[in-house]
Amino acid sequence: MKPPYITKKILKLIASISEKIGEINANHLHKPNTELRKKNRIKTIQSSLEIEGNTLTEEQITALLENKRIIAPAKDILEVQNAIEVYNDLKIFNPNKIKDLESAHSVLMKNLVENAGKFRTTNVGIVKGSKVEHLAPGGAMVKGLMNDLFNYLKNDKDLILIKSCVFHYEFEFIHPFTDGNGRMGRLWQTLILMQQYPVFEYLPVESLIKENQQEYYNKLSESDKAGQSTPFIEFMLSIILQSLEQVLQSQNIILSVKDRIFLFKEKIGNKKFSRKDYLQNFKNISAPTASRDLKWAADENILMKSGEQRTTEYQFK
Known part of the structure; x- marks a missing residue:
């Protein structure tokens, strides 16, 4: 759980991120106006689900938010409705509690998988094409590994920017649920960051992950092979920095x-x-x-x- 992941690149990224967050707070951009909050939330949901194969557009998700009917595969509509429900209730979840993680998963995957909200007890492998991309730890190990991960999250003295990335990587490595692990890992990293930096509640980090989707998977794989999360941390911190830069570039708005x-x-x-x-x-x-x-x-x-x-x-x- 404590790989030697602090590199010069990571230190430089953390310094830049801290600087950007300071600028955002000084310019009162940490809580965008209502219209922008809604737009960013839609981008977040659409991007995170598209990474997992969902076909709905931002316009269709907007229609669902407004309780309008759309024509789309029933599974894709249900995935979006579940995600809307989770993101609307984001603040009720405590990122340091396993029970809250399970509760969030049960909403996110409601009527999509059996045993939503329950850790797997079976063995799984992640297959890409004809190749096994990642062999997750055995089902009997999941509970213990998740307890260790949450102990790290609650008790370690690492910066929250680092902890959120480590959690995201380790969560994907453990693969604790039968399905929905990708969207849950991204959701939980947002929730962890929100505790210290409110701007992350409405920051569409997922849209940048979607734009760099292959690199996202490559860095997960690279970290697996290296036996440490450093490559993934560097990738995620660079994505976070880009998303903060976008906020500062796009928000030349005058507050009312x-x-x-x-x-x-x-x-x-x-x-x-x-x-x-x-x-x-x-x-x-x-x-x-x-x-x-x-x-x-x-x-x-x-x-x-x-x-x-x-x-x-x-x-x-």
Whole structure:
């Protein structure tokens, strides 16, 4: 579980990722607007399932989200409906609990496989064409290996960026379920990262994995042969970095008054604050804009206002 996976490339990628996350947080891009959140969620579901052979397009998934009927294979529709349900409930799952992993799998694979949500007890091999690509550990070993993996996740001092990649690789190596392991591994890495970095909840990392699908499988195989997860960690960190760069490139949007007010509400909670406090959080707006924002929120009955001029204070209701 503790291979010598720290390389110069990994250290460089972690430094770049940390820098990008800092930029995203400074620009208040960690929680995109509602429309973009929906779009990114659809891209995530479509990409993760397409990797597993699902044929539905982003437009068809959008239609399903809006409770519209579509013409497509019943299995593909069910896979998407299950994925929508899991991603909608993402925050209820604790990434450090095996029971939550099993619960998520039972929703993701509902009516698609027997024993959804239960670890396999039989032996399996992953076949590509006529070749056995990966012989997973025996069914009798699965429970013990998964306990070890979750102990690593909960107790190891590795950075969460590293742990999420190690977990993803080891999960695919163990192959704990009869089916659905690929989509579960990608889902769980997102969930692990979300605990420290909220931006990952709506970051469509899976769409970049889909674009580099062959390399994704190659790095899993390379790590298997090397007996350590280093090649896969390097690959996944580079994918994470690219996805963060995309956020910064594509989000040259100006936050609306409502966006700013509710972002600040998340940060300040029910504490009293001044216009100066509000301005310190949004350094790219002027004092008159801040005043207009706060007046709008007070007029909309979102804020309570007390005092006058320099002594004016605000508090969210």
